[in-house]
Amino acid sequence: MTLIKNFFQEVFRNIPTVGIMDIIDILVVAFLIYEVMRLIRTTSAARVAKGIILLLLLTWFTGVMNMYSLNFILSNAISLGFLAIVIMFQPELRRMLEKLGGSTVRELLSPRTQSDGAEQAIAQTVSACASMSKERVGALIVFERSLPLDEYFKSGTKIDAELSAELIRNIFFPKAALHDGALIVRDGRIAAAGCVLPLTNNTNLSSDLGTRHRAGIGMSEATDAVVVVVSEETGAISVAVGGMLKRHLAPQTLERLLTNALVPTQEDGKKTMDLKANLRKLVKRKNERSDEKK
Numbered sequence: 001m002t003l004i005k006n007f008f009q010e011v012f013r014n015i016p017t018v019g020i021m022d023i024i025d026i027l028v029v030a031f032l033i034y035e036v037m038r039l040i041r042t043t044s045a046a047r048v049a050k051g052i053i054l055l056l057l058l059t060w061f062t063g064v065m066n067m068y069s070l071n072f073i074l075s076n077a078i079s080l081g082f083l084a085i086v087i088m089f090q091p092e093l094r095r096m097l098e099k100l101g102g103s104t105v106r107e108l109l110s111p112r113t114q115s116d117g118a119e120q121a122i123a124q125t126v127s128a129c130a131s132m133s134k135e136r137v138g139a140l141i142v143f144e145r146s147l148p149l150d151e152y153f154k155s156g157t158k159i160d161a162e163l164s165a166e167l168i169r170n171i172f173f174p175k176a177a178l179h180d181g182a183l184i185v186r187d188g189r190i191a192a193a194g195c196v197l198p199l200t201n202n203t204n205l206s207s208d209l210g211t212r213h214r215a216g217i218g219m220s221e222a223t224d225a226v227v228v229v230v231s232e233e234t235g236a237i238s239v240a241v242g243g244m245l246k247r248h249l250a251p252q253t254l255e256r257l258l259t260n261a262l263v264p265t266q267e268d269g270k271k272t273m274d275l276k277a278n279l280r281k282l283v284k285r286k287n288e289r290s291d292e293k294k
Helices: 002-017 020-041 045-064 068-088 090-102 105-109 118-135 165-171 211-222 251-262 275-293
Strands: 139-143 157-162 182-186 189-195 226-230 237-241 244-246
Touching: 045 068, 118 139, 118 165, 118 226, 118 237, 118 251, 139 211, 139 251, 165 189, 211 226, 211 237, 211 244, 226 251, 237 251
Parallel strands: 139 182
Antiparallel strands: 139 226, 157 189, 182 189, 226 237, 237 244
16 A cells, blocks of 8 residues: 555656656657557567567566576567567568658548548448349448458459449359459458458358358458348348448438448537447347347
């Protein structure tokens, strides 16, 4: 208790000596930590970061236990490890530096949002999904949000084309080369197609859900993306977000959910309810209707 009291006394005693440069220094360090954490979260670096932390703990433990030989080896491995990290994550570090050099201060400090073409992209997507649903054509469409999906672009074919209902239907045409993979939408444009998505590990899903639905759920678990799935067997339209799947959606419901998720509006300084909350409401209403029928 005394130690905590002394700590706070020391903090409050130094507050009057804090100047403008100290505040700027703290903000810069906080921003750099945030960027590093975001880089780790949006790439496969998470597992590497855990390994590095374990290595640091092991080095500290060997030093405390006076295990000189092992501590010497681990200490030298860590000193070389920083160079290895730079080599391993060269593409990610390059993108971060490019963003830093090509962005304004406002863009760096503000979260990434959808472009003005989101409404048009949603309308075209809904039109394509309604058509494919009637024709029983399978589709898997991923809308990128705040977390970049560059990792998944590499598994497909880069397109960078204006999104249109006709192009979506052509991509998912059963005999098309890219119809088996996922289509990724970034800033209202088709960024890539034929992409491979991670499958969910959830064992409690319905047995009638195929690989396309499981990939959509897995993608929504691994990222904050919104995933639209059209069943090839039944033609049912589904949306996955945050590991939750809402099935058998009408085109109007699909448009409303996508709009709430991708085109957030502000009212009295607050954003509209996010898509996950909307999905929960829809599931609750469906359950209530089922109970009423019983």
